[in-house]
């Protein structure tokens with residue numbers, strides 16, 4: 001079983017958002033696998049983490065464009081959640097690069113709970129507003 005297992009409970013009802021969430025889960029699983037490979041994984045983690053951060057930003061921008069294009073009332077609130085997560089992963093990346101690798105597992109556990117709750121609540125609400 002994968003650490004980030006996709007299931008219908010994560011379907012928001014918008015195809016583009018759901019597709020990107022699944023891609024995000026794939027990237028988060030790659031990070032999980034790398035962290036838990038037991039091998040010398042510092043460089044691998046750095047590369048995958050960078051890809052995960054870039055894709056997360058791309059995904060957030062997609063949702064933020066949907067929100068501005070559709071004059072979504074909760075835009076500010078939703079974007080603030082994205083910005084907080086952006087900051088947290090970049091802070092983590094900085095710490096990781098400076099040698100604190102022990103935080104990897106902690107980041108993955110945090111990401112899993114953040115993503116699952118954000119998708120099921122905040123993104124699902126947005127998807128209802130924009131439709132499929």
Ligand SMILES: [Fe+2]
Pocket residue numbers: 063078082118122123
């Ligand atoms: Fe979102």
Ligand SMILES: [Fe+2]
Pocket residue numbers: 017021059063119123
């Ligand atoms: Fe999302």
